[in-house]
Amino acid sequence: MTLVELMVALVISCIVMLATGSALVFGHNSWHKAWNKTKLNRDSDYAVQKITCELKNAIHAKIQQDGSAVKIYRENDWIRFYYVQGQDDLRCHVKDQQPGTIFDGVVEYVNFELQNNTVVMGLKLKQGSLETHLLSTVMMRNYQETPPDDED
Numbered sequence: 001m002t003l004v005e006l007m008v009a010l011v012i013s014c015i016v017m018l019a020t021g022s023a024l025v026f027g028h029n030s031w032h033k034a035w036n037k038t039k040l041n042r043d044s045d046y047a048v049q050k051i052t053c054e055l056k057n058a059i060h061a062k063i064q065q066d067g068s069a070v071k072i073y074r075e076n077d078w079i080r081f082y083y084v085q086g087q088d089d090l091r092c093h094v095k096d097q098q099p100g101t102i103f104d105g106v107v108e109y110v111n112f113e114l115q116n117n118t119v120v121m122g123l124k125l126k127q128g129s130l131e132t133h134l135l136s137t138v139m140m141r142n143y144q145e146t147p148p149d150d151e152d
Helices: 003-056
Strands: 060-063 069-073 078-084 089-094 100-103 107-115 118-127 130-139
Touching: 003 069, 003 078, 003 100, 003 118, 003 130, 060 107, 069 107, 078 107, 089 107
Parallel strands: none
Antiparallel strands: 060 069, 069 078, 078 089, 089 100, 107 118, 118 130
8 A cells, every 4th residue: 555545545534534523513413402492392381381280270360460470369379470571580479488480581471361261371481592482271160250358
């Protein structure tokens, strides 16, 4: 084998290794982006399911005037889900407890609408270039027309 043949073989080997490495990096980046999208979808689904569960068992609900919060009345207490604009948080507050954060910094939009015993909610999460938007309609099964006394 001559020096020229050795150099040609070396160049061809480098091209094959570079192509293989590029394919691996592209595959890893695609997988990572898909995984982040899956996590964002899972998180938004979790929030909607948590709010849906509370609404189904609610006896009454009140929506904040701008639609960014819902106060759900249960038999002996209430729970409030609300959007903190500027911080892009979705928080939850149960009567006589400290508020907790459901999402921190990824909420772009939250909207609640009340129509008789039905609540329509929209939730949009955004993280970098990824976003997900869920819309859900929930009927309160134990709905009472007259709201309970609201002390807080």
